[in-house]
Amino acid sequence: MPQKLLVHRAAVLGAGVMGAQIAAHLTNAGVDTVLFDLPAKDGPADGIVLKAIANLDKLSPAPLASKALAAAITPANYDTGLSLLQDCDLIIEAIAERMDWKQDLYRKIAPSVPPHAILASNTSGLGINALAGVLPEELKHRFCGVHFFNPPRYMHLAELIPAQTTDPAVLDALETFLTTQLGKGVVRAKDTPNFIGNRIGVFSILSVIHHTRAFGLGFDEVDALTGPLLGRPKSATYRTSDVVGLDTMAHVIKTMADTLPDDPWHRYFQSPDWLQALIAKGALGQKTGAGIFRKVGKDIMVLDLEKQDYRLADRGAAPEVVEILKLKDPAEKFARMRASAHPQARFLWACFRDLFHYSAYHLAAIADTARDVDQAIRWGYGWAQGPFETWQSAGWRQIATWIGEDIAADTAMSDAPLPAWVGAREGVHAAEGSYSPAKDALLPRSSLPVYRRQRFPDPMLGERFAPGETVFENDGLRMWHDGDDIAVVSFKTKMNTVSDAVLDGLQEAVGRAERDFAGMVIWQPKEPFSAGADLAGALGALQAGKLDLFEAMVANFQATSQRIKYSLVPVVAAVRGLALGGGCEFQMHSAKTVAHLESYIGLVEAGVGLLPAGGGLKELAVRASAAAGPGGDVFAELKKTFETVAMAKVSNSAANAKELGLLRAGDKIAFNAYELLHIAKVEARALAEGGYRPPLPARRIQVAGEVGIATFKMLLVNMLEGRFISDYDYEIAERIATVLCGGEVERGALVDEDWLIRLERKHFVELAQQDKTQARIAHMLKTGKPLRN
CATH class of the missing domain: 3.90.226.10 (2-enoyl-CoA Hydratase; Chain A, domain 1)
Known part of the structure; x- marks a missing residue:
């Protein structure tokens, strides 16, 4: 396949919230797009898709760059519309996260997929090789994973995940299309559960949940600490969970528990009692009007685990902890954070320590380089710095020593040892590239021609671009x-x-x-x-x-x-x-x-x-x-x-x-x-x-x-x-x-x-x-x- 992917028409399979928004963003980019779903039981056969397109106007932030673009999306269903696939150059599957459902759909559509088209799954964590297994041989080399982050119009990250059978030229062509035509920052991930962004990002949330309880903090207190003060979005941790949906959050956690039985942190891969209780009551977050937080009149209320009820969300970051977090020197900031007796500071050190530990331990298995992890977290979760950048800027060797001391003292979440390469290095990012455990070397950025269009790409720690x-x-x-x-x-x-x-x-x-x-x-x-x-x-x-x-x-x-x-x-x-x-x-x-x-x-x-x-x-x-x-x-x-x-x-x-x-x-x-x-x-x-x-x-x-x-x-x-x-x-x-x-x-x-x-x-x-x-x-x-x- 040539490196240039010509997309005259695209199809999105699945008109759920994510599929409809992917179709919307393709339409934003001027791609003629067909949106598929099951035939409706009542009314017009395309009724499910028509309702999804109408619903785009109600979503915030707006998936469509112009309301008028909704009329450009073509509705279709799997019973009567499969012939429309024959004109498509790119087909993105975005149905529910069920392996059997996805495989059944692939069997159904395979005869209608034209011989040149790329088929990609927007799965957030299911195995790409397992999905590819049911495809006919002539389609396997044109299949891969492409995981957009929600909301797809605004989130820069798209993870590209090859199956063992994927033609490398297909990946290069799709990466080029995603970068220029859809405006994405592409990170290539290995076929491991939850890939890179959600593997590291969801672990970070799980560690925050664990340490919230361990240090006796309130959910509002934690959000005050883990938002803009750390260079992260205002929605921080628990508000983000409410926005994503607590049921979705629980599903992703369960996926980690089911698919990563040998992970040294496995015992933490479970939804806490309070999360299960909220879901059981139908309090799923923003989409139901109540979750960890809820609005009562003009007041924002937050769940209080001690009272088993909501209270006014009025707890913030302690002044002495804010003072630490505002320090300009990252090394001094982390030294003060670790030495502090304040529970909020101890909580933050514990969260960072376990995030660094987890990221280093799994780097070789989930990504080619440390750059891929940091870009995935920055672009997919909106952090100013990824975990490895944060660690290196604070003093690689010193932080590694402290992590080792905490592992030995049994205060870390896992007793898994840090990989040997951690102690052998002064950091993972430098002007010449980012560290790859597999190659034991610093690897430069991708040499794909599309990146010549980026005079000043989003810089990694240690990178400098000539100012002209x-x-x-x-x-x-x-x-x-x-x-x-x-x-x-x-x-x-x-x-x-x-x-x-x-x-x-x-x-x-x-x-x-x-x-x-x-x-x-x-x-x-x-x-x-x-x-x-x-x-x-x-x-x-x-x-x-x-x-x-x-x-x-x-x-x-x-x-x-x-x-x-x-x-x-x-x-x-x-x-x-x-x-x-x-x-x-x-x-x-x-x-x-x-x-x-x-x-x-x-x-x-x-x-x-x-x-x-x-x-x-x-x-x-x-x-x-x-x-x-x-x-x-x-x-x-x-x-x-x-x-x-x-x-x-x-x-x-x-x-x-x-x-x-x-x-x-x-x-x-x-x-x-x-x-x-x-x-x-x-x-x-x-x-x-x-x-x-x-x-x-x-x-x-x-x-x-x-x-x-x-x-x-x-x-x-x-x-x-x-x-x-x-x-x-x-x-x-x-x-x-x-x-x-x-x-x-x-x-x-x-x-x-x-x-x-x-x-x-x-x-x-x-x-x-x-x-x-x-x-x-x-x-x-x-x-x-x-x-x-």
């Missing part, structure tokens, strides 16, 4: 290149906010790009793209009464946007994460935007009592005029984006940003965040090679004028009377309407960009002087939340 050659740098940004003809600009401010130094730097960078490069990309090494203007600096200038300084700053912002738009070389914005306010406006003025699917874009100034004034409203007016055409209905075009700006809407995906009018139809959506820079540079070079010229200045912009303003006011009055907006919201929105419509001029009047820019700046500066706006800005800076006044 600096062209120009100031306090706000750095301009650099890789020895090619495309320059890259990266901001240096907190949250990549737009400061005076960023504005001045961008104007300088565009000038240098015009002289010395074929194009320029604005790209940030980490999210967000930009959280917008530097509000603290703006508020300071206002409160100091420096109105001239403030107005000059706004004018400079607008000039920078225009400089980007009219650059003689193409400027491409590579957007990932938040692109708010000025960040949104910069990408609006670029020649093209390449946005990662998870881009949350919005003109949000109304939330702080302002209106967009980096050229955003001007640009929307220009686009509305162009879309309407000479003598056309400009107001109808403006209506599509007015509410987006007035209500400070933020897109929930790059696809949704197109629907909101914040991205253009021709802007690109990238699925792998680590390929974003590569794609943006390709787009910039393509524009340059195509003889790029900036747009001609817009001197004849048709506006909706005073009639448009009056019509928008009528819409706003209805919202005000319905108490959907406050009086001050009304004033802000009225000013937004005034700028979008070109001011108090006749309907259909022709204006130029300078007119709209001045209008934008006038209303922005007038709003900024209002006490209510300054209160909104101050409140946002203090709390991170909008104030409705």
Whole structure:
């Protein structure tokens, strides 16, 4: 099979929550997808699938990048729809975790699978070789495991598990497809129970459960300790279990108990009494409204094992333990943690110790390298560092000594010895690669061609990637290149906010790009793209009464946007994460935007009592005029984006940003965040090679004028009377309407960009002087939340 997998159509077998979400994400990626399930007993034969597709809209976070995509999924059932498989290039099975059910389904579909198609099981832990055993010989080499993590749109990890009969070329082709087309971080796992992510991740949860009881801690206390303080998600341990589903959790634990009888930690592979009791009562977590936690009114309650009842979840991390966890030096942090007499600190040391012990003991059996384990846990569980990275950063030898002492003292969960390789090394990650017990050597990253698209892959501990050659740098940004003809600009401010130094730097960078490069990309090494203007600096200038300084700053912002738009070389914005306010406006003025699917874009100034004034409203007016055409209905075009700006809407995906009018139809959506820079540079070079010229200045912009303003006011009055907006919201929105419509001029009047820019700046500066706006800005800076006044 060639390394390139051409997927014209895909099928997902099983319309449960996971199967439906996999189908949704394939559809997000533009793959024509058929979703199968059993025929319904009542109503239409495809009723089960139709219900599953309808249910996608109710799931949170949203599986679909746009609600409209639901209609693109084709429903089918196994009785009447198997002929649809004959057009499929990729078939993913995602039915319930029962070996016999999966094998029965394979026997049923095998005659309908075309001779070139790849068949993959999304099992979370069943044996891939055992599943392959029932397949006909001609299909065995095209079968493997591909385990997506839940929710599949958002979780970066996909584990790829070969059977002994899988053709290596099939794995390479599928890894390439998963990486670029679906945006996944692929880890190849061995065919062992629960593979890598759940083998290590579920053990970590089991060790937390064990030590919670051993140290007498509350579930809320443990979640306070095992969340962001450790660089892990806010849902921590027990809230995560509630989200996953306590029945699912118990099933995964049982799978470990049933399939790993010889594991030295086997006696811990059982659901505790309290978990079994909750399941028996139907308290399965978030999906049933109660589990370990439940919400009563506005209060979050937590199960208290001593009281055998729920109590208010109000126990947190002790101040002295927080102090330890906030230490910058990992070695000092772990030394203090282990030496502390506080039960919370002792609990944390015990959890880390047993996680490190388990990971090292099983590394050779479950993975090729320590990198695979760390990436699986980071990408599948959302940890900032994997277990081996955490151990190595805290001092490999010292931690190993302490683990050995605890094993000898019988305080560890198992008396299994640490592998000999642990004591022979100073760590498992280095610049040249990560440790492989099988090869007893450091192995580099995969050499598959797809990874050449990742200039800065997600780095492992000890990895450094050449930063490129600096062209120009100031306090706000750095301009650099890789020895090619495309320059890259990266901001240096907190949250990549737009400061005076960023504005001045961008104007300088565009000038240098015009002289010395074929194009320029604005790209940030980490999210967000930009959280917008530097509000603290703006508020300071206002409160100091420096109105001239403030107005000059706004004018400079607008000039920078225009400089980007009219650059003689193409400027491409590579957007990932938040692109708010000025960040949104910069990408609006670029020649093209390449946005990662998870881009949350919005003109949000109304939330702080302002209106967009980096050229955003001007640009929307220009686009509305162009879309309407000479003598056309400009107001109808403006209506599509007015509410987006007035209500400070933020897109929930790059696809949704197109629907909101914040991205253009021709802007690109990238699925792998680590390929974003590569794609943006390709787009910039393509524009340059195509003889790029900036747009001609817009001197004849048709506006909706005073009639448009009056019509928008009528819409706003209805919202005000319905108490959907406050009086001050009304004033802000009225000013937004005034700028979008070109001011108090006749309907259909022709204006130029300078007119709209001045209008934008006038209303922005007038709003900024209002006490209510300054209160909104101050409140946002203090709390991170909008104030409705």
